[in-house]
Amino acid sequence: MTKLSAGVVGAGAFGRIHARKYAEDARVRFVGVYDPDDERASELAKTHGAESFANLDALIAAADILTVASPPSFHGAAAKRALEAGKHILVEKPLATDVETGAELVRLAHERKLTLGCGHQERLVFEAMGLLSAPETPTRIESVREGPWTGRSADVSVTLDLMVHDLDLALQLMKRRPAGILATAKSEHGRTADRIEARLAFAPHAEAVFISSRIAKERRRFMRAVYPSGEVNIDFLARTFENSTRFKINPNFAETRIGSDPLGANVAQFIDAVLGVAPRPAVTGEEALAVLELALDVDRASGLPSLS
Template identity: 45%
Template sequence: MSQPLRGGVIGAGVFGGYHAKQYARLDGVSLAAVLDLDAARAAAIAEPLGGRGYNDLQAFLDAVDVVTVATPATVHAGQTLAALQANRSVYVEKPIATRMDDAVALRDEALSRGLTIGCGHQERVVFRAMGLFDIPEQPLRLEAVRHGPPSERCQDVTAVLDLMIHDIDLALSLSTARPLETRATGERGPNTFDAIRADIVFDDGFACVFDASRLAPARKRTMKVVYPSGAVEIDFVARTFRNTTPFVLNEAFADTPAGKDPLGANVAAFLMAARGLAPAPIVTADEAIAALQASLAVEACL
């Protein structure tokens, strides 16, 4: 049996803590290190899980075999590139980058070195557990709402790259068509656009409406996907759906291992790909780039 991979997490915030726990519990990997500007904060996450805290990037990279980047979006590209250049496969939280040229450079760097990039679009795991990808029809229309109350997190990007990109990625994952026309309007919060409505029409007529807000009084995350034979209406908060298509979906998806822990399933798939035991992670660099490109088209309209 091969040696366990040494997992490392860049970022000692809330999501960094989630990822550190995944490396500590999953088979075939152990948590070796957490990197943060604040070494004490990194150690507070790493040491209870058997790892070490670092504030020096090179020392951190020397201590790990695979890397998770769980820092603010605006620094994803630089940290991911540094890990790839150290010949480490990388799982990067969404978005893969905030600029297209950076995202493409990451993909190309990974390809040139034979490394894996996985991206943290966890909702795809939920769709897979539901069986939604098995519906043999192309969608006609999609309506997505992703609202949450004001928060201090992710203020380095708009609500498009914070919230809406999840639903844009899901729309892309359901259709073989590609975005053709984009329109959007937005409302500014204290720092940037915090409420956005976007309409994207695909080249086969697939019409999508996205409504994302960080100014809402309560959390609401819903999606309706209309097919020629019926519709699927999903409540991501309640973890339920209503299906009027003739195709059978898994009503107990929330009780499956992937449904209970989408992050764990996504990280486990990344590790399989990084080991060469699977052809690709659940969300590849190309798929993350497509979601970023469509999201930046929405931002350009603002």
């Protein structure tokens, strides 16, 4: 079987993980990476015996599939150039930083019959748990996703950086968009929100409350989902949960292939979709666009911009 040639745009934390996943997949030949930081790109390429490309177009020309793991404000432009060149793309979250660009990526992928996936990895954790197929719909969701300042993804709001995970999960669990949004935010390191609290009203009588911060004292990642028959409390860091509902959740989800490595599973399913083994990537461009639209609505409700 002819191997797919894979490249990664961005040699930061996520770019390094995607590069390793491609290098470990027998169906793929990892050809290299592009990053404006030549030293960082060269170091990553050397790790996998690959090439550090001098510019984005050279990497695009050499690859069949690409991950875009650059800073979020560059996601849209890099993905557009790759799609226009006929390449399949997996974009780390968020899909883009404005709805127009996100919609254009979806349109290009559809018109050119290309696979467009997005890196909302927590979705796969819920899949491994069995929550996405639960027989009930939540009446309330509470989520906290916060950690200390690292400077990573500082070009966008904490909404586009962190809260997008929980917004995606809420859309999957509620199976509809919210009817109303209230939000308050504060910034410490620029124009965009570094901490934001959002309350989303879902018709007819459900709501979700999200707190996301990148200026907290410690890392916390948890969600509480209240259902008609009970509630589910999830600790994303410990990969544990408590369930008092009538429906079952996989108690060993953290030991499954997907639950133990959701990013790796996302990359693998993206490759499956490109090869025609799977009908779609784990998170489609259309689904990622819906999350982007909601995240931008939250920022607008807070009164702070989405981009620095």
